[in-house]
Amino acid sequence: MLQNNFRFVKKIGFLINPVAGMGGKVGLKGTDGKVKEALRRGAKHVSFDKAKKAMECLKDYKNKMKIFTCSGEMGEKCLKGFDYEIVYNPKKETTDEDTKNVCKKFLEKKVELIVFCGGDGTARDIYDVVDTKIPIIGIPSGVKMHSAVFGLNPRISGEIVIEFLENEMRFMDAEVMDTDEEKYRKNILDVKLFGYAKIPYEPKFVQSSKSLFQSYDEEETKEDIARYVIENMEKDVLYILGAGTTLKKIAELLNVEKTLLGVDAIKNKKIVAMDVNEKQILDIIRNEKKVKIIISPIGAQGFVFGRGNQQISPEIIKKIGVENIIIVAAKQKMFNTPNLLVDTGDEGLDKKLRGYRKVITGYHEMVMKKIGE
Known part of the structure; x- marks a missing residue:
């Protein structure tokens, strides 16, 4: 041969x-x-x-x-x-x-x-x-x-x-x-x-392995992000919090319990439901007038949706609206993440999510980051 x-x-x-x-x-x-x-x-x-x-x-x-x-x-x-x-x-x-x-x-x-x-x-x-x-x-x-x-x-x-x-x-x-x-x-x-x-060898098209950032400075940054998010939480708005240490810090400062690796719901700075799945989220948001999602990208991979948070499904994102997504991430994480990514499983939704998005990186600190393919 x-x-x-x-x-x-x-x-x-x-x-x-x-x-x-x-x-x-x-x-x-x-x-x-x-x-x-x-x-x-x-x-x-x-x-x-x-x-x-x-x-x-x-x-x-x-x-x-x-x-x-x-x-x-x-x-x-x-x-x-x-x-x-x-x-x-x-x-x-x-x-x-x-x-x-x-x-x-x-x-x-x-x-x-x-x-x-x-x-x-x-x-x-x-x-x-x-x-x-x-x-x-x-x-x-x-x-x-x-x-x-x-x-x-x-x-x-x-x-x-x-x-x-x-x-x-x-x-x-x-x-x-x-x-x-x-x-x-x-x-x-x-x-x-x-x-x-x-x-x-196609580095642009293959995801990197997840990085775990645990430096002291990063912990301070997470607290700054959490303080800013809490100060801007609206009355009677339901917040769906994704997984990760940055979002857990928000719950810590609110003095409420949150799962580190699950999805939880908060309203009026109190926990509504913990470790919810897709069906439970849909049930919770059904009668809510306004809902927002707070999410943090996964490590150096940069995935906002589609990795480790599939409970927040395309149906949920569409019901809540892409304009009601709040992305938070420490400055160190953004420095190590060239682009943000999405892989919801719904190509039409992925296209809507792409483009430049505001990312909260500290107290009154934000950057514009591109969600690409």
């Missing part, structure tokens, strides 16, 4: 974690070991639709790849019209072992790129098997996604695959990180680095 740069067809491994991201909107902060609870709360599968968006970008490139995949919802269901071969048949209720088993098949087939749809846990399972033997690229569908192996959104993940099919790409090391979900559900953020996978 000819060398890779002279071949017209490249071997692609493709897999979907069917349960990835299910816990987001229902407030479970992850789906590991909680699929039945997520379903009980009314969660819906989200990874298939996200994988489909990425694969739609590749329709005109079918003749440039041979796809190796799993049967059913772990891959085959999303590949109508593509040239694919089933190399693994998972159980009806899939687990991390199914992900690892199909990755062993990918090694046997000598695939040249693994395209997967899932979150940090899926990335970790793939890395456990393939290490750096095969480059990977993730279609973001998890709840947390601290790892640097994902495209900024499903469409961009698809575009990275196109670039791989069309050209000889360089590869870069990217962090594979994961959160202890049991601690996460108890509002303890314990993120660990598990290794460095190989990904296609």
